Amino acid sequence: MKIPFTKMHGLGNSYIYINGFETTIEESRLSELSIAVSNPNFGIGSDGMILLLPSEIADVRMRIFNKDGSEAMNCGNGLRCVAKLAYELGYVTSRSFTIEAKAGVVDATVQLDEEGSVDQVTVDMGEPILERQKIPMVGQGFPEDRVINEVFQTKNEALRGTAVSMGNPHIIFFIENIKNAPLESLGPEVTNDSRFPEGVNVEFVEVVNSNELNFRVWERGSGVTQACGTGACAAGVASVLNDFSRKDEEITVHLDGGDLVISWSENGHVWMTGPAVTVAKGDFWHV
Numbered sequence: 513m514k515i516p517f518t519k520m521h522g523l524g525n526s527y528i529y530i531n532g533f534e535t536t537i538e539e540s541r542l543s544e545l546s547i548a549v550s551n552p553n554f555g556i557g558s559d560g561m562i563l564l565l566p567s568e569i570a571d572v573r574m575r576i577f578n579k580d581g582s583e584a585m586n587c588g589n590g591l592r593c594v595a596k597l598a599y600e601l602g603y604v605t606s607r608s609f610t611i612e613a614k615a616g617v618v619d620a621t622v623q624l625d626e627e628g629s630v631d632q633v634t635v636d637m638g639e640p641i642l643e644r645q646k647i648p649m650v651g652q653g654f655p656e657d658r659v660i661n662e663v664f665q666t667k668n669e670a671l672r673g674t675a676v677s678m679g680n681p682h683i684i685f686f687i688e689n690i691k692n693a694p695l696e697s698l699g700p701e702v703t704n705d706s707r708f709p710e711g712v713n714v715e716f717v718e719v720v721n722s723n724e725l726n727f728r729v730w731e732r733g734s735g736v737t738q739a740c741g742t743g744a745c746a747a748g749v750a751s752v753l754n755d756f757s758r759k760d761e762e763i764t765v766h767l768d769g770g771d772l773v774i775s776w777s778e779n780g781h782v783w784m785t786g787p788a789v790t791v792a793k794g795d796f797w798h799v
């Protein structure tokens with residue numbers, strides 16, 4: 513089967529985008545297709561696969577599959593790239609429009625460069641979910657409690673974590689120096705920890721000052737990636753919850769692949785602004 517694709521990235525977090533307005537793939541084959549396209553040796557190479565689809569409740573719809581074939585509820589870098597793709601392919605004509613993800617409907621606004629291509633996208637990511645049971649995370653205390661700077665015992669050390677869901681779960685550990693982020697050792701351990709019944713995206717964050725954070729991530733289902741949009745939003749929220757940053761102020765999050773600007777407004781919504789880039793277009797042959 514020949515599948516037309518576009519490879520795109522948001523700060524190096526790359527996905528293979530399939531235009532579901534024109535190409536239909538059987539539901540039962542989506543997971544294996546994500547594993548196949550993501551493989552850098554036998555496939556194209558990416559952190560997963562994203563579908564751009566028609567929606568009944570928004571202007572367009574996004575579905576995101578991780579590298580291991582698992583489907584996720586949300587993807588910040590994916591939302592910006594889907595916005596670029598939908599606008600440039602003409603499925604939306606206004607510069608502001610809505611995108612449905614499994615986590616809900618968000619508003620996206622594209623900014624154009626001199627040639628009329630989308631280069632930056634701002635997304636109103638909605639309100640973060642902070643109640644322990646909705647992260648979901650198992651632990652002491654009441655299910656509706658927030659998990660802020662809570663002791664998190666790993667095999668070898670006691671960390672302190674803050675849990676935030678942006679439609680998908682994140683645990684943020686603030687550390688002194690981002691260069692020492694124990695991604696390879698603790699990423700797999702924490703993402704598979706039984707306290708997270710649905711797994712978790714694991715983030716290490718160094719506070720540079722109240723408006724700047726250094727950030728590294730181990731993504732559930734994909735491992736170390738260059739950037740995670742929902743993770744950067746969760747880090748901004750966690751920084752406010754821990755009194756390192758303030759609401760309504762812009763926080764620049766420095767990720768391995770570049771910068772995202774995040775702010776958590778007084779009205780509860782989290783805003784994310786950053787780039788969306790097209791890398792290549794082609795056909796993937798899948799048996």
Ligand SMILES: N[C@@H](CCC[C@H](N)C(=O)O)C(=O)O
Nearest residue numbers: 584587588589680740741742
């Ligand atoms: N890279 C993404 C998040 C992708 C999904 C995540 N790995 C999960 O399983 O929740 C982003 O930019 O937000």
